[in-house]
Amino acid sequence: MRESLRRLAGSSSEDGMESRPTGTRRVRIELLDGEHINVDIDRKARGSDLLDKVCDNLDIVEKDFFGLLYAQRGDSRAWLDLERRLSKTFRNEPWDVRFVVKFYPPEPSELRDDNTRYQLGLAVRRDLIEGRLTCSTITHALLASYVLQAELGDREGRVSGALLSSHLAVPLQVLTEDLEDKVDELYRKHKGQTPAEAELNYLENAKKISLYGAELHPAKDSEDIDISLGICARGVTVLRDGILMNRFPWTKITKISYNKRIFTLKLRASEFDECETYLSFRLPSTRACKKLWRCSVENHMFFRREAPVRVARCAGLPRFGSRRVSCRRTLRQLRAALPTPAA
Known part of the structure; x- marks a missing residue:
């Protein structure tokens, strides 16, 4: 997955000043992990072409769960029409969009693609961090423990607030010493889980939150x-x-x-x-x-x-x-x- 991100980011320079084919437009895309990449696309392309291009570069097979957001007249979360030409939606370059999950699968275990599951996990984490999804303290602790297991492997030292913040495991407003202790306790119990297993366990618990995917x-x-x-x-x-x-x-x-x-x-x-x-x-x-x-x-x-x-x-x-x-x-x-x- 990280190799896919590097390949996609490498397809366009950060400054966007290099020459590109005539008739193309520069699109700046914010991914679910917070990274920004640039891609060039034909000026006559539709929203579906751009979505397919991003998914192909991220090696995502189950593309239909995803969508693209853009800012429109004060609405920061307007959905890009996949059937409309991009040039009718955007004017000045670069065209800014956000790659997100649009349809949250009710049963993450039924996903066939590991990359889809990985992106879904990032989407849920972002929903929690940005306040669109709320849950109890114990659920925050359980989800954070699976994030650490997936990204760091088996526990080697005590969990700290700085560690949780650096991995965007919990929103800053809920971070307390009691929460750190609970995450540390739960993290210890996940010993031996692979990253894929921890990611799936994360989603299996996240789907139980009442506003999951809403x-x-x-x-x-x-x-x-x-x-x-x-x-x-x-x-x-x-x-x-x-x-x-x-x-x-x-x-x-x-x-x-x-x-x-x-x-x-x-x-x-x-x-x-x-x-x-x-x-x-x-x-x-x-x-x-x-x-x-x-x-x-x-x-x-x-x-x-x-x-x-x-x-x-x-x-x-x-x-x-x-x-x-x-x-x-x-x-x-x-x-x-x-x-x-x-x-």
């Missing part, structure tokens, strides 16, 4: 109370003050729609209900509402559908911008396309 969107409920809507592999989660209030699995949701700033979920009638239920939420802007709608549709399509489908315009409602979604293959198609591991 993309959060600020909104207001019907009572005008501030909430967050989390979209992930399992469905839509409603949180208030960071506390999980409700969860709607994809199997219960029959329709996802939006009109201006109003985002609506249509829920299947349960055995105790006489009719279907509609839940509506108000977003800060039409742009934010459309982003939530796209995120929801793409996650539902990737994790639940047999194959991508064209998203039709809702009858009787005006069309607010493009309804194109960036989902090239679903999870089922991805698994079917990969060779079955030898027994």
Whole structure:
């Protein structure tokens, strides 16, 4: 994996001043480990071409779990449209994007590619460090102990705060002496685990965190109370003050729609209900509402559908911008396309 990173970084100089073929553009990419690399790509290329190029250089086979983020009008986490030409999204060089995990697999053990699993581990660590994912102190300690086992091997000395910080094992705001002691105790128990085993154990514990892989969107409920809507592999989660209030699995949701700033979920009638239920939420802007709608549709399509489908315009409602979604293959198609591991 590190050899792949060096090869990719070596394909472009840091200063970006060397000559390159006519008709190409310079793209600066931030990887999940915090490194920045430059790549050159044809000016007529689409987002999918850039994603494929990065994945190929990182030796990632399961490309469809990943995506590219860029900053757009105050939104630092806008998803790059994989079907749109890059020149229609960016203007001045270098074009800046972030390589990230877009669809977090609910069962990391089912991943076929070690490099995908490695990148997923980096993504979870970054979510924890940057505060998008929170967990208990004991979970922080357990995850940090697997990080050290994967990167340093068997424990040789006592765990210190400086060691944990240098390996980005825990967020600085939760680092205490008690946490160091707990990490040290757990780290000792992992003796003999290989890096691959430790990385898998890390992910098997991370997937149990309630907001694992969730993309959060600020909104207001019907009572005008501030909430967050989390979209992930399992469905839509409603949180208030960071506390999980409700969860709607994809199997219960029959329709996802939006009109201006109003985002609506249509829920299947349960055995105790006489009719279907509609839940509506108000977003800060039409742009934010459309982003939530796209995120929801793409996650539902990737994790639940047999194959991508064209998203039709809702009858009787005006069309607010493009309804194109960036989902090239679903999870089922991805698994079917990969060779079955030898027994």
